[in-house]
């Protein structure tokens with residue numbers, strides 16, 4: 616089911632190997648080693664997205680703030696091309712674009 620506008624996503628900070636089996640909807644997983652954020656796409660179709668916050672050499676890296684407080688804002692917006700979901704993460708919430 617499509618996530619409601621303003622839905623809060625809870626932040627988890629992780630280290631080491633990415634473990635997608637333990638990821639759940641309405642949660643954001645920030646991996647310190649790689650600087651990638653993982654989440655289930657808020658379209659509700661069940662695909663995982665990973666977003667770089669450290670430049671990888673291809674494409675852009677997103678800015679992320681609020682890691683220490685747990686209330687994350689990312690910039691710019693996120694467009695998940697396979698399903699067309701386009702949203703912001705602001706103050707720990709999903710805001711549809």
Ligand SMILES: [Zn+2]
Nearest residue numbers: 656658698700
């Ligand atoms: Zn999607």
